[in-house]
Amino acid sequence: MITDLGPFVGRDDLLTTATTLLGHVRLLTLTGPGGVGKTRLALRVATRLDEHYLADLGTLHDPGPQHLWAHLALALGIRHHGAAGPDVVLAHLAHRPAVLILDTCDRLVPQAAAVATHLLSAAPRLRIMATSRQRLGVDGEHTLPVPPLTxxxxxxxxxxxxxxxxxxxxxxxxxxxxxxxxxxxxxxxxxxxxxxxxxxxxxxxxxxxxxxxxxxxxxxxxxxxDLSYQLCTPDEQALWSATAVFAGPFTMAAAAAVAGPGDITAAVEGLVDKSVLTAATDTHPARFSMLDTLREYGLRRLPDENKARDRHRDHYRDYLATAATDWFGPRELAIMDAVRQELPDIVTAVDHSLATGAVDDARALCRDLARTRAPYFWGFLDLAYTQLSRALPGDGNPAHQAVTAAAAGWIAATQGRPDAARTLLDPLAGLPIPPVQFAIAAAGVLLDDDPDAVTRLAAIRDQATHGDRNMVTMMWAIGAAFHADTTAPATHLAEAEQAGAPWAVSWALWTSALAAQRTGDLDRAGDLINRCLRLQRSMDDQWGQTWSIELCAWILADTADTREPDRRRAAWLLGAAHARQQRLGVHLAGMRPFAAGHRRARTRLHALLGPDATADEFAAGRQGHAHALRIALGEPTPRHASAPRAGGLTTREQEIARLVADGLTSAQIALRLRISARTADTHIRNIGGKLGRPNRAAIAAWAAQEL
Missing domain, CATH: 1.10.8 (Helicase, Ruva Protein; domain 3)
Known part of the structure; x- marks a missing residue:
């Protein structure tokens, strides 16, 4: 019997899972990287069950059968004169309800597998727990990965x-x-x-x-x-070192690009088996991750880090170029989600490009990141702007530099920062480069409400293709809609629907709703903005929702002559939209047509409700903006609730709270949501803080009732 006297922290869920499993299976292998605590967990599980023994195979220097069985006999406390072979061990265990821990099987996987098979066949009341970086690979084995601590x-x-x-x-x-x-x-x-x-x-x-x-x-x-590395084949060692350049989870295709010529499938499978890589196979495509400790070790073993990082950069440059071209269509949400997941490695590729003087590669990475529209959808515009700004200095190709500056100026314009946008765009005015001319004209629409800019966008449309053409069309339609022209918005909606692109369709509905509001067709405007909001809710598009809530308030303000509830709802939504704009870093005052629309709606509401009531509703909307979508759609939700819906949790936090209620561990949540276990744990702590719930059980109880 072995006593474990050290502190045992966390692992409650894993301990319960392992104990339950060992009640139903006879061979349970705990796998994981070295130092993760497999032995401690095995001992804790064993103490909950029958009489238990620990046989540390890591201390066995001679793996021959005679020495192995003698080693087991010693671990079992068998007193025997002479050689202790399998018969002696089996006689001791044959009818004894016991748990045998075969610890540190890494160097002796084939031998441990043979011993386990022999013992389990001859001792029906015996259960075995093995600890190893990789599974034993025998019939009846159940594997339980042991992740790092939260x-x-x-x-x-x-x-x-x-x-x-x-x-x-x-x-x-x-x-x-x-x-x-x-x-x-x-x-x-x-x-x-x-x-x-x-x-x-x-x-x-x-x-x-x-x-x-x-x-x-x-x-x-x-x-x-070192031991983990020694257990790997040469191909696995080479792949371990090559994939150490990744900053986050990576796909098989990305690993192949960094590793160079040759099929890496067997090497990836080997590294997963040996707990060097962790595979998340509930995503498409599957993604692989590596602990920082193993990453640092791999980099030390990498013979030419710069060459590997060059391949890494080239892969992400080509990846983003394809994503920027292909995103407009039925797969656009999947493409934008994939770009978000690749973001740590995209930034790493930019860092390497700038550090090695490959400034045009850095510019291509940054421009195409912006062209995918993922920074808008996922809310990392500031990061995209920062990366573009980093890539601007230096020599390189002047045309590439100009297009990069235009991309940065366009982002500044969409955030309502006219000074920054003009500083970047004004020096480019004479350049006949389509992306540059698009950025200048689109900024003219957003910042200045310039009718000439709308005309220029209509002309530029024929010079762009794929997603770029859709963005030109969208800005042309927005500019036209502000001037009560319904033709461009109708073209925008028809093209987006023909492409089957849900995000593009949502914005086309928005431009059509704006045009209808400006022409006084308020019933149609209300129908279109409601369709837009429902689509944005299904996509969890926070950026798009912000502008739709603002436009919904304008429409309601125009239709509020006779119904006081609509007047109050319009004022409330103006406040909610304002709060969301602040959260996204948008300055509405810097965008002339939007600022004018906001002022017009608020002036009407002042006349209809009075300044004090309008201000009260506006303040309430700012406070309760988390459930603004329901208010905008006319769904039953109290506008003056003291706390936002779902306890103030974000959409992602609500999802995680539900998974906690379903009994998932942080590691399981991480695999399900394609995040790290540490990130899952941080979310859970934040959820507990928001709800005032001290532990996972309390969060689970709340989620079961409220979500």
Whole structure:
């Protein structure tokens, strides 16, 4: 019998899952990277069940059958004179209800598999738990991956271990610093234990600084990862090093591009089997990720990092060029979602391009990122603008530089920042380059309500293709709609519907609703904006919803002559739209036609409701903007609710709360939602803070009732 006296933090869900599984299966293999805590978990599971024994195969130097069975006999406490072979071990276990832990099977997977098969066949009351970086691969085996600790649990473990080692409480009082350290340590219990030991002689900021060279700081961690590397084939080792250049989860196609010529399928499967890569196969395509600890080790083993990073850059440059061309169509939501998932590696590719002087590659990456429209849909416009600004300086191709400046100026215009937009766009005015002329004309529509800009956009349309043509059409339709021209919006809607592009259709409905409002066809305007809002809700398009809520308020203000509830709803929606614009970093005052539409609606409401009532409703809308969509659509929701719908949770937080209620662990949530376990854990802590719920059980209880 083995007693585990150290602190055991977190893992409650995993402990329950493993215990339940071992009640139904006879061979359970806990897999995961070295140092993740597989042995500790196995011991905790075993203590909940029958009599248990631990046989550490990692200490066995001679893997021959005679030595292996003798090693098992010693672990089982069998007293036997002479050679202890399989018969002796089987006689001891034949009718005994026991759990045998075959620990650290990594170097002896074939031998461990043979022993497990032999024992389970001859000892019907025996159950075996194996711990290994990879599964044993025998019939009847059930595999349970052991992920790193969540951020909260990692911080708790570090604090307990450091305090037990004599570190003063004041040194551990900054929870943010502890969290940051544990993030750098990947939540690996071994790394946390080693770092807690170093905390006796180093401050937490010093430890964080040294985690960039974690293998020198935490020497035993180097030996653990060395073993993982030695267990890999040469092809797996080469792929491990090559894929270490990725900043986030990556696809098989991306890995193949970085690895160079040759089929990498077997090597990827081998790295997944050995817990070097984690596969999320509930996405399409599947994505693979690597702990930072393993990534740093792989980079150290990479013979030519610059060459690998060049291939990485080229892959993402080509990927974005294709996405920017193909996004307008039925797959546009999937394409924009994929771009969002690739964002960490896109930024990494830009960094490498600028560091190596490949400025035109950096510009292509940044321009095409903006052209995919993902920054608008997913709300990372500021990041896209920053990347474009970084890529502007330098020599390179002057035309590429001009188009990059135009892309940055266009983003500034869509945010209502006329000074920044004009600084970038005015010097480009004479250049006959279609993307440049589009940005200048489109900015003229948004910032100046310029009728000549609308005419120029109509001419530019024939010079663009695919998604770029749709964007020219959209801005042409918006400019025309502000001047009560219904022809361009009708063309916009027809082309978007023919393409089967849902995001484009939503904006075409918006432009048509604006045109109808401007021509006084308010019933049609209301119908179109409601269709637009429902489509945007189905896509969770926060950027589009903001402008639709604003336009809905204008339409209601124009139809509110006789119905006071519509007047109040219009004022409330103006406030909600204002709050959302602030959250998105949009300055409506800098966009002349929008600012004029807003002022016109508010002036009408002042006349109909009075300034005080309008201000009260506007303030209420700002406060309760989280459920503005329901108000805009006329669905039953109290406009003066003290708290937003769903406890103030975002759409993603509501989704995670439901998964918590379904009993999923942070690791399982991460796989389901294509995020890291650390991100899932951060969301859960934020949910608990918003709801005032102290733990997962309380969150689950709330979600089961409210969502």
């Amino acid at each position: 951020r909260a649990d990692a911080a708790d473990l570090f604090t307990r271990l450091a305090a037990a080692g004599g570190v003063l409480p004041a040194a551990l009082s900054n929870r943010h610093t502890v969290d940051e350290l544990c993030r750098h340590l990947d939540g690996l219990p071994l790394a946390i234990k080693l770092a807690a030991g170093r905390a006796r002689t180093m401050s937490l900021p010093e430890l964080i600084d040294r985690t960039g060279d974690r293998f020198s700081l935490l020497t035993p961690l180097q030996r653990v990862v």
